[in-house]
Amino acid sequence: MKIRLFTIPNMLTLGNLLCGSAAVVALLLHSDYELAFCLIIASAVCDFFDGFTARLLKSSSPLGVQLDSLADMVSFGLVPSMALFCVYDALPQMLNIADNVAEMMRYLTFIIVAFSALRLAKFNIDDTQHAEFCGLPTPANGLFCLSIAMLAASGDLALSREVLLVVAVIMAVLLISPIRMFALKFKGFGWQGNEIRYIFLLACVAIIAVLTRMAIPAIIGLYVAISTIRWSVNRKKEQE
Numbered sequence: 001m002k003i004r005l006f007t008i009p010n011m012l013t014l015g016n017l018l019c020g021s022a023a024v025v026a027l028l029l030h031s032d033y034e035l036a037f038c039l040i041i042a043s044a045v046c047d048f049f050d051g052f053t054a055r056l057l058k059s060s061s062p063l064g065v066q067l068d069s070l071a072d073m074v075s076f077g078l079v080p081s082m083a084l085f086c087v088y089d090a091l092p093q094m095l096n097i098a099d100n101v102a103e104m105m106r107y108l109t110f111i112i113v114a115f116s117a118l119r120l121a122k123f124n125i126d127d128t129q130h131a132e133f134c135g136l137p138t139p140a141n142g143l144f145c146l147s148i149a150m151l152a153a154s155g156d157l158a159l160s161r162e163v164l165l166v167v168a169v170i171m172a173v174l175l176i177s178p179i180r181m182f183a184l185k186f187k188g189f190g191w192q193g194n195e196i197r198y199i200f201l202l203a204c205v206a207i208i209a210v211l212t213r214m215a216i217p218a219i220i221g222l223y224v225a226i227s228t229i230r231w232s233v234n235r236k237k238e239q240e
Contacts, residue, residue, distance in 0.1 A: 007059050012050035013067050019043040020075025023146075027079070027086050033150040036083060040146045043075035044139045069120040076138035077116030080145030084109040084168050087149040094160045108165050112145065115172035122176070133181045136174040140220050145171060147216035156213060174224065180234070181227035200226060 004010075023039040026032040050068060054060040088106040097105070116138050123129055148167060151157035159167075182196055191198065203222060208215040 003063055004059075004061070005063070007054075007061075007064070008057060009050045009054035009059055009064055010067055012046045012053060013064065013071050016043045016046035016050065016068075016075055017071035019046065020071065020079050023075070023079045024082055027082050031086065031153070033083065033087070033146070033153045036079065037146045037150045040075060040079060040142050043071075044143060047072065047075070047139055065124060069124055072120055072138050073113075073117060076142030077113050077120070080142045080149075080171075081110045081112040081168075083146050083149035084112070084164060087153050088161055088164060090153055091159055091161045091164060094162050102161065105161070105165060109168045111172040112141065112168055112175075115175045116141070119175040131185065132183050135177045135179065136171070136181060136224065137183075138175065140223060141171050141175055143216055144220040151213065151217075179224075179228055180231045181223070182230065196226065196230065 019039045019042040023036040023043070026036040026039065047068070050064070054064055085106055088109065093102060119135055119138055122134070126134060128134065145168075148157065148159070148164075152159045152164070182200075184197055184200075200223065204215075204219050207218050207222070211218055
């Protein structure tokens with residue numbers, strides 16, 4: 001079997017990976033959370049267009065599927081964990097915890113790496129996730145964690161170390177949750193069948209206009225809330 005390595009979709013996937021790798025450097029060497037956040041946005045754009053391009057050019061392949069998950073593991077698994085890990089020292093501590101214990105607790109942020117690996121592995125073998133997702137998509141989680149770290153580092157968002165760790169655990173659990181979350185894959189350009197997507201995008205525009213720098217956490221929170229309500233309603237209908 002001839003395997004084509006350097007297709008256009010694969011190059012976009014590698015762009016995702018390289019942006020994620022550069023974000024790690026920005027965090028570890030320069031503590032530049034804004035640059036890391038911008039690089040993860042670039043990763044998300046590459047991640048969206050590699051699949052879109054593969055479908056458009058009819059060049060989807062098993063190699064591309066595996067490569068996509070490997071790139072996502074770095075950009076949306078390692079990088080968000082690293083961002084929370086790095087910003088931990090800059091945050092105040094609310095509870096009276098010994099310094100050595102507090103230092104060890106920061107490693108709990110890497111639960112996101114582990115659960116992202118589980119999320120991506122499950123996605124690769126689950127044939128039901130073409131039109132919707134089971135659990136929070138890793139790019140959404142990555143953008144949320146990077147924005148939280150960026151806002152906390154700049155002082156625009158008041159967080160404690162304990163709250164940061166709780167956020168990390170909640171986001172990790174959402175990654176492997178059974179909640180069915182809608183995908184932004186439009187079925188044509190009409191309203192019918194795309195109602196929830198158009199409503200969500202209009203809400204995103206309003207949130208960005210009002211909240212500006214705080215918009216990403218609010219948008220991801222809205223996405224989770226809408227998906228959870230939709231999933232709960234559908235489950236109730238199925239049980240009746």
